[in-house]
Amino acid sequence: MDEAVLAQAELRLEGITKSYPGVQALKGVDLSVGRGSIHALAGQNGAGKSTLVKILSGAETPDGGSIFLGGEQIRFRSPQDAQQAGIHTIYQELSLVPSLSVAENIFLGALPMKGPVVDWAAMKSQAEAALARIGFDLDVRRPVSSFSVAEQQAVELAKALHKDVRILLLDEPTSTLPLPDVARLFEVLRGLADEGVTLLYISHRMDELYSLCDSVSVLRDGRKVVEYTTADSKPSDVVTAMVGQDLSGSLAEAALSGERSPRLGAGPSDQILMSVTDLHQDTRISDVTFDLHQGEVLGISGLIGSGQSELASLLAGAREKTRGSIIFEGKRVEFRTPRDAIRRSIGLLPQDRKAEGFIPDMSVGGNITLASLPMFSRFSVMNSRQEAKAAQGLADQLGMKISSIGQPMKTLSGGTQQKAILARWLVRSAKLLICDEPTRGVDVGAKEDMYELLRDFARSGGTVIIASSEISEAMMCDRVLVMARGKVVAEFDHDEIDPHGQVLLERFA
Amino acid sequence: METVRRLLPKSYLILVLLAIIIIGTAVSPDFLSVRNANNVIAFSAIVAILAVGQFFVILTGGIDLSVGSILAMSTVVSALTLQTGMSAGLSVAITLGVCALAGFLNGLMVVWLRIPPFIATLAMLSIVKGFSYIIQSTSLIQISDTSFISAFSSGVTLGLRNPVLIFILVTLVAAFVTKFTTMGRRLYAIGGNPEAARLSGLPVHRDLLITYTVSGLLAGLAGLIAAAQLLQGSSLIGTGYELDAIAAVVVGGASLMGGKGDPISAVIGVFILATIINIMNLVGISSEPQLVIKGAVVVIAVFLSSAGGVQRISAALSKAFGRHQTTSA
Numbered sequence: 084m085d086e087a088v089l090a091q092a093e094l095r096l097e098g099i100t101k102s103y104p105g106v107q108a109l110k111g112v113d114l115s116v117g118r119g120s121i122h123a124l125a126g127q128n129g130a131g132k133s134t135l136v137k138i139l140s141g142a143e144t145p146d147g148g149s150i151f152l153g154g155e156q157i158r159f160r161s162p163q164d165a166q167q168a169g170i171h172t173i174y175q176e177l178s179l180v181p182s183l184s185v186a187e188n189i190f191l192g193a194l195p196m197k198g199p200v201v202d203w204a205a206m207k208s209q210a211e212a213a214l215a216r217i218g219f220d221l222d223v224r225r226p227v228s229s230f231s232v233a234e235q236q237a238v239e240l241a242k243a244l245h246k247d248v249r250i251l252l253l254d255e256p257t258s259t260l261p262l263p264d265v266a267r268l269f270e271v272l273r274g275l276a277d278e279g280v281t282l283l284y285i286s287h288r289m290d291e292l293y294s295l296c297d298s299v300s301v302l303r304d305g306r307k308v309v310e311y312t313t314a315d316s317k318p319s320d321v322v323t324a325m326v327g328q329d330l331s332g333s334l335a336e337a338a339l340s341g342e343r344s345p346r347l348g349a350g351p352s353d354q355i356l357m358s359v360t361d362l363h364q365d366t367r368i369s370d371v372t373f374d375l376h377q378g379e380v381l382g383i384s385g386l387i388g389s390g391q392s393e394l395a396s397l398l399a400g401a402r403e404k405t406r407g408s409i410i411f412e413g414k415r416v417e418f419r420t421p422r423d424a425i426r427r428s429i430g431l432l433p434q435d436r437k438a439e440g441f442i443p444d445m446s447v448g449g450n451i452t453l454a455s456l457p458m459f460s461r462f463s464v465m466n467s468r469q470e471a472k473a474a475q476g477l478a479d480q481l482g483m484k485i486s487s488i489g490q491p492m493k494t495l496s497g498g499t500q501q502k503a504i505l506a507r508w509l510v511r512s513a514k515l516l517i518c519d520e521p522t523r524g525v526d527v528g529a530k531e532d533m534y535e536l537l538r539d540f541a542r543s544g545g546t547v548i549i550a551s552s553e554i555s556e557a558m559m560c561d562r563v564l565v566m567a568r569g570k571v572v573a574e575f576d577h578d579e580i581d582p583h584g585q586v587l588l589e590r591f592a
Numbered sequence: 593m594e595t596v597r598r599l600l601p602k603s604y605l606i607l608v609l610l611a612i613i614i615i616g617t618a619v620s621p622d623f624l625s626v627r628n629a630n631n632v633i634a635f636s637a638i639v640a641i642l643a644v645g646q647f648f649v650i651l652t653g654g655i656d657l658s659v660g661s662i663l664a665m666s667t668v669v670s671a672l673t674l675q676t677g678m679s680a681g682l683s684v685a686i687t688l689g690v691c692a693l694a695g696f697l698n699g700l701m702v703v704w705l706r707i708p709p710f711i712a713t714l715a716m717l718s719i720v721k722g723f724s725y726i727i728q729s730t731s732l733i734q735i736s737d738t739s740f741i742s743a744f745s746s747g748v749t750l751g752l753r754n755p756v757l758i759f760i761l762v763t764l765v766a767a768f769v770t771k772f773t774t775m776g777r778r779l780y781a782i783g784g785n786p787e788a789a790r791l792s793g794l795p796v797h798r799d800l801l802i803t804y805t806v807s808g809l810l811a812g813l814a815g816l817i818a819a820a821q822l823l824q825g826s827s828l829i830g831t832g833y834e835l836d837a838i839a840a841v842v843v844g845g846a847s848l849m850g851g852k853g854d855p856i857s858a859v860i861g862v863f864i865l866a867t868i869i870n871i872m873n874l875v876g877i878s879s880e881p882q883l884v885i886k887g888a889v890v891v892i893a894v895f896l897s898s899a900g901g902v903q904r905i906s907a908a909l910s911k912a913f914g915r916h917q918t919t920s921a
């Protein structure tokens with residue numbers, strides 16, 4: 084990088100280090116971002132992105148190194164210091180108070196006052212102005228909870244923007260956004276960059292990085308390994324740098340670069356495993372009818388909130404249908420609880436792993452055997468040795484990175500946790516796996532593992548349903564149902580889908 | 593070896609208890625006598641049994657405020673039935689049945705009516721108390737059935753006084769259930785993450801019903817001991833015991849959020865609190881300052897165990913003194 088660029092760098096980091104007990108998260112990171120540019124931070128989970136964001140936002144103090152803002156060295160003791168300096172952060176999880184109004188949320192912590200009372204009129208007009216700047220027109224008096232995720236995100240942005248913002252940190256802001264809203268968000272962000280705001284953007288989605296950002300820094304193991312300008316590189320370069328090895332030819336590579344995906348499934352048999360007719364659930368799901376073949380990998384695709392997730396949990400007994408019938412292995416079944424579905428050898432990998440997937444303080448082994456305790460007990464007394472043996476066997480088989488099966492589940496990475504939940508169903512030889520967004524919050528390497536494990540499962544005769552809002556995942560399935568507003572609006576065979584999934588996207592509503 | 597290690601409660605609790613015993617020995621010559629030890633243990637047996645029941649409820653993420661009232665109801669029902677000339681065995685069976693039923697109703701309110709455990713058991717506290725008062729009708733009922741008194745207070749089996757034997761058995765069974773049975777595993781799962789437990793096919797509702805029923809049953813059992821020790825049944829017995837039991841459980845390292853702790857630690861929590869009270873009695877501290885000190889002990893103990901106080905203090909110390917090590921690493 085030449086001297087001129089360095090001189091006009093809005094944000095410059097030099098040799099930032101940070102260690103936590105047992106790990107050095109950052110081992111000397113240098114970074115320089117020009118004013119008004121959009122710079123991406125890429126890296127696998129644990130590469131140090133989050134730590135860097137925490138340091139820049141003032142939530143953590145670095146052990147060593149210096150931060151320069153507009154050429155001036157700065158030092159933060161708290162998030163308030165960082166915000167004072169004009170550095171604002173939009174986190175993956177929104178930090179809004181759902182029950183308060185939009186205006187109150189925007190001004191939270193610094194409500195405009197008129198003497199001893201809140202100046203509601205000023206607050207309303209200023210909140211509207213802040214939203215108008217990013218092209219949104221909302222009733223700022225209504226509670227935040229009454230708006231869509233995209234609108235809530237706009238509120239979050241407006242909250243940062245009504246203050247003087249020089250640097251905007253965005254930590255996976257699109258992970259919960261429907262596609263059209265992502266486009267809209269990007270327009271807003273480009274507009275901000277044109278106004279001279281400097282953006283640091285973090286995302287796992289390569290297509291987003293390449294459509295939005297000017298340049299990208301790749302972190303691996305707490306170091307910056309490479310920096311590319313997006314004009315002179317391609318997504319696979321970044322992915323290779325992230326993983327530290329060549330992924331060419333793998334499923335993840337194909338998925339990331341938008342090539343035609345290899346199939347996960349070995350292809351369906353003639354035998355029908357599950358037959359669903361006229362399924363309804365309140366207003367969330369209506370008129371769903373399909374047959375699922377033995378050995379098939381069926382994708383249920385759609386924008387977030389289109390009903391694919393609800394359908395997945397309904398088929399696994401986690402929700403109750405209001406109407407319709409499910410025939411499983413030739414018998415009509417009624418799933419009132421997950422227990423009923425599990426008895427039929429159906430297993431669910433829930434979408435929200437932390438809230439629904441595992442017991443955080445329990446050991447990995449305990450989490451693996453949770454759904455099959457009777458298998459490891461006699462007269463209700465646990466056979467610990469047998470249990471440990473089965474859990475260890477699966478941990479080895481799935482290549483889980485754990486110190487022992489006694490390690491608490493909460494200390495594992497997202498990918499390893501997901502494998503443990505998969506193991507929970509493999510241990511009781513499930514026939515049908517229902518995966519709801521199976522690779523959400525999982526890094527590239529672990530994603531690849533997950534696909535490979537699902538492929539193994541299908542090859543050994545298992546049947547899989549994948550509910551996903553990721554086009555790349557849908558494209559790996561033998562057959563894809565596209566959902567919109569709770570209905571199945573289209574159905575495609577693997578071979579009918581073009582390499583970019585355009586036919587799927589067109590049916591997304 | 594592994595089995596022994598898993599059964600042992602958190603080691604610091606034993607250290608704390610030992611420290612308190614050493615202090616007691618130092619400040620009062622009467623402390624380390626057989627008579628005094630017997631007193632502490634006999635007094636603790638009742639709360640310890642309540643604490644074991646409370647532990648299971650807290651393990652699932654709930655709370656049971658009704659156990660003190662159920663204990664009182666147990667004394668009243670047993671005294672009343674014995675007064676009619678009923679045999680001790682039948683009286684005990686009826687009493688335990690009634691108390692288990694009260695616990696079961698707690699469970700129904702929590703599971704079916706989806707009332708938060710705090711509210712459900714608070715209502716049950718009032719209902720049971722009123723009910724005992726109504727059926728009692730006089731101020732107190734004397735108990736003179738010798739086989740009943742012997743079974744739950746004065747009798748000695750295998751060299752141990754019966755109340756002590758009962759509470760040791762209850763504790764051991766509870767420890768076994770939590771560590772070695774599927775039920776124990778399920779309760780940890782339900783307390784740790786109820787939705788994940790449900791999605792893994794665990795019978796969450798049934799297990800919660802059982803847990804609240806057991807808590808009621810154990811409160812009834814504790815009531816039998818109280819009745820036999822006091823030789824009477826009265827709706828006034830046991831007021832505030834539920835708070836003692838809850839305090840002991842959290843001092844023992846359980847989290848009110850559920851999913852953590854073990855019954856032996858909860859019982860050690862009972863002894864820590866009871867021993868402190870005993871020492872204060874021996875050195876002549878009157879009961880009002882005792883309450884203040886007891887409250888302070890609960891705060892300190894919970895800060896050190898559940899709130900991660902030990903880690904926070906050691907982190908603060910290493911930050912103050914060990915800075916150079918971390919930067920050079």
